[in-house]
Amino acid sequence: MRLPERVTIYEVGPRDGLQNEQSVLPTRHKAEFVRRLLAAGLPVVEATSFVHPRWVPQLADAELLMKELGEAGEDCPVLVPNERGLDRALELGVRHIAIFGSATETFAQKNLNRSLDEQFAMFEPTVRRARDAGLDVRAYVSMCFGDPWEGDVPVDQVVTVGKRLFDLGASQLSLGDTIGVGTANQVTALVEAFVAAGMSLDQLALHFHDTYGQALANAYAGLQAGITTFDASAGGLGGCPYAKSATGNLATEDLVWLLTGLGIEHGVDLDALVATSAWMAGLLGRPSPSAVVRALAN
Numbered sequence: 001m002r003l004p005e006r007v008t009i010y011e012v013g014p015r016d017g018l019q020n021e022q023s024v025l026p027t028r029h030k031a032e033f034v035r036r037l038l039a040a041g042l043p044v045v046e047a048t049s050f051v052h053p054r055w056v057p058q059l060a061d062a063e064l065l066m067k068e069l070g071e072a073g074e075d076c077p078v079l080v081p082n083e084r085g086l087d088r089a090l091e092l093g094v095r096h097i098a099i100f101g102s103a104t105e106t107f108a109q110k111n112l113n114r115s116l117d118e119q120f121a122m123f124e125p126t127v128r129r130a131r132d133a134g135l136d137v138r139a140y141v142s143m144c145f146g147d148p149w150e151g152d153v154p155v156d157q158v159v160t161v162g163k164r165l166f167d168l169g170a171s172q173l174s175l176g177d178t179i180g181v182g183t184a185n186q187v188t189a190l191v192e193a194f195v196a197a198g199m200s201l202d203q204l205a206l207h208f209h210d211t212y213g214q215a216l217a218n219a220y221a222g223l224q225a226g227i228t229t230f231d232a233s234a235g236g237l238g239g240c241p242y243a244k245s246a247t248g249n250l251a252t253e254d255l256v257w258l259l260t261g262l263g264i265e266h267g268v269d270l271d272a273l274v275a276t277s278a279w280m281a282g283l284l285g286r287p288s289p290s291a292v293v294r295a296l297a298n
C-alpha cells in the first residue's frame with residue numbers, strides 16, 4: 001500500500017473551532033489566530049462564516065474579521081450558505097467560499113432550515129453566481145458516517161447528495177463525520193463508493209470530528225485510500241452547534257505528528273502551531289483537547 005507523498009491540511013480552527021465555543025472572542029484575537037496559523041505554514045485557513053449572525057453569534061463579526069485581516073485573508077475560504085451570504089462575502093473581495101449541505105433530512109432542517117431537496121435550491125444560484133464572479137467553491141457534505149437523529153446513513157445516500165453538491169460547480173467535496181462516529185472501515189468504503197461514482201481522489205477531502213477518538217485512525221484509513229486533503233482544527237477545537245454530540249475536530253497537531261512520522265510532507269511548523277494552540281487555549285480558558293498540544297506545550 002503506497003501512502004501519498006504530500007498532503008494538504010485544510011485548517012478549520014477559526015471557523016469550525018470557534019463557531020462552537022461558548023465565549024465569543026474579540027475580533028482582533030480571531031485575526032491573530034488566522035495570521036499565526038498562516039505563519040505556521042498552513043496552506044489553507046478557513047477564516048469564518050457568512051451565515052445568519054443569529055444562527056452562529058460566535059462568528060457574527062465575519063465582516064470585521066475579513067477587514068481586519070486585509071490582504072492576509074484574501075485567500076482564506078469562508079462558509080457561505082446562500083445568496084445573502086455570498087453578497088456579503090463578495091463585498092469584501094473573498095475569493096474562496098464553501099457551501100455546506102447535509103446528507104440527511106433531519107440535519108438539513110436543523111442546520112439550514114431547509115429540507116434535503118430544498119438545500120439544493122438554496123445552493124444552486126449561490127454557486128452559479130460565485131463561479132460567474134470567478135470564485136472557487138468547496139462543498140461540504142455533513143453526516144456522512146452517521147446522524148444523531150437518523151442513525152446509520154446509507155452510503156448510496158451520501159454519494160448521491162455529495163455528488164449533487166459537487167456537481168453544482170465545486171472544485172472539492174469534503175466528506176464530514178460531523179458527530180465523529182465513523183470508523184476506519186467506513187472511511188475506506190465511502191471513498192471507494194465516491195470513486196466508483198466517478199469522482200477522483202484529488203476532488204475529495206475528509207473532515208473528521210473526534211467524538212469517539214477515531215479521527216486519527218480514520219485519517220490513516222483515508223491516507224491508505226489515497227486521499228491527499230484533510231481538514232483539521234488547531235488544538236482540536238470544534239463542533240457544530242446544530243448537531244447533538246458534535247465535539248472537536250481532528251486536531252491539526254495530531255495529524256501533523258502522524259504525517260511527519262509517516263514521512264509525508266505537510267509544510268507545517270509544529271512548534272509554531274502548538275504555541276498558537278496553547279495561546280488559544282489560554283484565551284478560551286481550558287486545556288487543548290489535542291494530545292500532541294498537551295504533550296508539547298510548555
Ligand code: HMG
Nearest residue numbers: 050051052055081084085100111112113140142176178240
Ligand atoms: P433562514 O432563517 O431560513 O433564512 O435561515 P431565510 O433565507 O428565511 O432569511 C431570513 C432572514 O435572514 C432574511 O432577513 C435574510 O436576509 C437573512 P429579513 O429579510 O427577514 O430581514 N439572512 C441572512 N443574513 C445574513 N447572512 C446570511 C443570511 N441568510 C439569510 N447568510 C440560513 C437559513 C441558511 C441562513 C440559516 O439556517 C443559517 O445561517 N444556518 C447556518 C448554520 C451553521 O452555520 N452551522 C454550522 C456550520 S456547518 C458545520 O459546522 C458542518 C461542517 O463543519 C462539516 C461537518 O462537520 O460535517 C461544515
Ligand code: MG
Nearest residue numbers: 016176178239
Ligand atoms: Mg465540522
